[in-house]
Amino acid sequence: MEQYKQPQAGERITLQNGELTVPDHPIIPYIEGDGTGPDIWAAARRVLDASVEKAYGSKRKIEWFEIYAGEKAYNKFGEWLPKETLKAIEDYYVAIKGPLTTPVGGGIRSLNVALRQELDLFVCLRPVRYFNGVPSPVKRPEDVDMAIFRENSEDIYAGIEWEAESAEAQKVIQFLREEMGVQKIRFPETSGIGVKPVSKEGTERLVRAAIQYALDHGRKSVTLVHKGNIMKYTEGSFKNWGYDLASREFGDKVFTWRDYDEVKEKHGLEAANQAQKEAEEAGRIIVKDSIADAFLQQILTRPEEYDVIATLNLNGDYISDALAAQVGGIGIAPGANINFETGHAIFEATHGTAPKYAGMDKVNPGSILLSGVLMLEHLGWQEAADRIYHAMDQTISQKKVTYDFARLMEGATELKCSEFATQLIENL
Ligand SMILES: NC(=O)C1=CN([C@@H]2O[C@H](COP(=O)(O)OP(=O)(O)OC[C@H]3O[C@@H](n4cnc5c(N)ncnc54)[C@H](OP(=O)(O)O)[C@@H]3O)[C@@H](O)[C@H]2O)C=CC1
Ligand SMILES: O=C(O)CCC(=O)C(=O)O
Ligand SMILES: [Mg+2]
Numbered sequence: 354m355e356q357y358k359q360p361q362a363g364e365r366i367t368l369q370n371g372e373l374t375v376p377d378h379p380i381i382p383y384i385e386g387d388g389t390g391p392d393i394w395a396a397a398r399r400v401l402d403a404s405v406e407k408a409y410g411s412k413r414k415i416e417w418f419e420i421y422a423g424e425k426a427y428n429k430f431g432e433w434l435p436k437e438t439l440k441a442i443e444d445y446y447v448a449i450k451g452p453l454t455t456p457v458g459g460g461i462r463s464l465n466v467a468l469r470q471e472l473d474l475f476v477c478l479r480p481v482r483y484f485n486g487v488p489s490p491v492k493r494p495e496d497v498d499m500a501i502f503r504e505n506s507e508d509i510y511a512g513i514e515w516e517a518e519s520a521e522a523q524k525v526i527q528f529l530r531e532e533m534g535v536q537k538i539r540f541p542e543t544s545g546i547g548v549k550p551v552s553k554e555g556t557e558r559l560v561r562a563a564i565q566y567a568l569d570h571g572r573k574s575v576t577l578v579h580k581g582n583i584m585k586y587t588e589g590s591f592k593n594w595g596y597d598l599a600s601r602e603f604g605d606k607v608f609t610w611r612d613y614d615e616v617k618e619k620h621g622l623e624a625a626n627q628a629q630k631e632a633e634e635a636g637r638i639i640v641k642d643s644i645a646d647a648f649l650q651q652i653l654t655r656p657e658e659y660d661v662i663a664t665l666n667l668n669g670d671y672i673s674d675a676l677a678a679q680v681g682g683i684g685i686a687p688g689a690n691i692n693f694e695t696g697h698a699i700f701e702a703t704h705g706t707a708p709k710y711a712g713m714d715k716v717n718p719g720s721i722l723l724s725g726v727l728m729l730e731h732l733g734w735q736e737a738a739d740r741i742y743h744a745m746d747q748t749i750s751q752k753k754v755t756y757d758f759a760r761l762m763e764g765a766t767e768l769k770c771s772e773f774a775t776q777l778i779e780n781l
Contacts, residue, residue, distance in 0.1 A: 357437055358419070360380055360417070362416050363379060363380040363414075364378060364379065364380065365380055365446075366379050366447055367446075373446060373731075375733060375734075377412055378414050378415075379447070380445055381415050381445065381728075382417075382419070382438075382441045383419060383420065383448065383449045383450065384419075384421065384448070384449075384450035384453070385419070385425060386450060386453055387423045387424045387425070387711075388710075389706055389708075389710050389713075390451030390706060391712070392715070392716065392718070393720070394451045396718035396770050396773065396774035397725050397774070399774050399778065400718075400722055400741060401722070401725045401729070401741075402414075403778045404737045408740055418441065420437065420442070421438055422438050422453055422464050422468065423464055433461055433464055434467055442472060442697065447697075447698050447699075447731065449728055450468070450700070450701045451706075452465070452706045452707075454705075462512050468690070468699060469505045470505075470506055470511075473697075475504065475506045475691075475693075476504075476559060476562050476563075476692075477502075477505040478502060478691060479501040479503065479676075479688040479703055480687065481500070481673070481676040482498050483498070483680045484680075484685070484745050485749065486750045489681055490679070491656075493656075494679055496656045499652075499656070499659055499661070499676060500570075500660070500661045501672055501673050501676065502563035502566070502662060502669075503664055503668075504666050505666060507550050507552060508587075509547055511550050513550070514545065515546050517543050522544065525546050526538060526541050526546060550587075551588070551665065553594050556591045557598045558693075558694070560598050560599065560663050561598060561602060564603055564638060564661075567661045568603075572638065573639060574640070574660045574661065575660070575663055576643050576662050576663070577591065577643075578642070578643050578644075578668055578672065579643075579644065580645045581644070591665055595642070596609050600612075605637065607639070607640050609639075609640040610639075613628065613629055645672075649671070649672070652675065652679070653679070673686065673688070681758065682757055683702075683703050683704035684720055684755065685720055685723060686703035686704065686720050687726065688700070688701055688703045688720075689727050691731075700725060700728040700731075701724055714769045714771050715770055717754075717755040717757050718774055719755075722741065722774075725741075747780040748773070748776050748777050751776075751780075753766050753773070755770060
């Protein structure tokens with residue numbers, strides 16, 4: 354880490370017996386991000402620091418350590434994702450990042466995805482909840498309270514694809530047609546090809562983390578969201594492996610829809626409904642499943658029926674933006690990429706770099722800030738986290754908001770990104 358200036362003060366977070374040990378002055382690496390990243394990060398950092406100070410005085414303080422990825426890394430070191438960045442996150446366990454640009458249709462592959470894959474941060478956890486007063490396109494946004502567990506290491510995001518008409522694509526198509534008996538590639542001469550790996554191990558560690566989270570957080574259900582009717586051996590297997598794991602590892606802590614079907618088969622519908630009701634009353638987690646397209650309409654029409662969601666990478670990407678829109682948009686949707694086995698985590702906004710607003714001090718810093726709040730909770734600094742939740746509620750109720758909310762609210766005062774942060778600090 355010769356190129357990076359590590360802070361003189363502070364100590365490392367360590368892992369002991371599978372648990373993070375967090376010193377009072379932890380060193381936390383951060384990546385500012387591209388586009389609007391510098392604006393939202395500067396605002397969020399001020400609020401995080403102020404809240405920690407307010408909650409703990411001088412006893413606790415985060416020692417921030419800048420590390421680099423994306424355009425800033427390229428301009429400084431000629432690399433998009435320097436090895437030192439990965440090493441710093443490995444060494445310090447917990448990091449936070451702003452959004453990074455990914456060009457469409459060519460150029461570099463996603464650095465966001467690369468960070469998750471290189472560090473094997475297999476869960477992308479995106480909690481979606483409503484803050485009072487936030488403008489929403491739905492009638493009862495307060496019914497949305499879900500935690501999305503998006504698989505983060507495989508699926509179509511593995512980046513195994515070949516461009517149409519390339520020698521590689523032609524070779525794969527030839528192999529599929531001649532050796533695998535594939536007859537259904539409609540336009541073989543001009544097809545690009547993508548491969549979607551989904552494994553049993555990958556599914557199991559994701560579903561295990563989702564059920565454990567549901568148990569630890571007093572949640573009621575875990576829904577496996579898939580498109581298994583069409584992609585039988587990837588998304589369909591995700592569902593089957595998920596149910597297998599739930600019964601095998603969690604036993605009577607869960608009641609699955611497979612259990613329901615079994616009771617129904619043997620004793621009829623009424624008995625099955627009764628068995629599920631008793632399981633719910635006993636606090637068992639209901640493990641169910643939903644096909645992705647139906648799920649996307651049901652989260653609009655019956656959001657109160659869904660709680661923890663476990664899903665594959667691409668479904669999770671769509672679902673997290675769709676659900677975020679229901680509770681005020683991606684400007685306030687937080688996220689965390691976590692390896693629940695090694696303890697490594699990167700907290701990051703759900704949205705991207707919003708390039709048209711870059712450098713305008715305009716966009717909502719809520720998403721990266723609330724990702725920072727998840728980070729405070731992960732460190733066990735709940736008092737500092739709670740102050741920020743409270744300040745968000747207060748500030749939005751006062752109708753002092755950034756442009757994204759102001760354009761949907763009557764009588765709102767539109768604040769710049771930095772002014773919104775100042776207002777939050779006043780309300781801590
Ligand atoms: N994890 C990451 O780092 C991610 C990176 N990206 C990357 O970001 C780049 C831009 O992607 P794009 O598809 O435009 O998606 P963005 O999420 O960057 O922006 C889409 C729209 O969302 C709204 N928005 C985004 N951020 C905020 C915010 N902080 N406050 C309020 N509104 C916000 C804006 O809406 P409006 O126009 O209505 O004001 C904006 O135009 C791409 O290179 C993409 O690959 C994308 C997603 C995640
Ligand atoms: O990496 C990207 O450019 C997009 C990632 C994304 O959409 C997400 O993290 O939700
Ligand atoms: Mg996305």
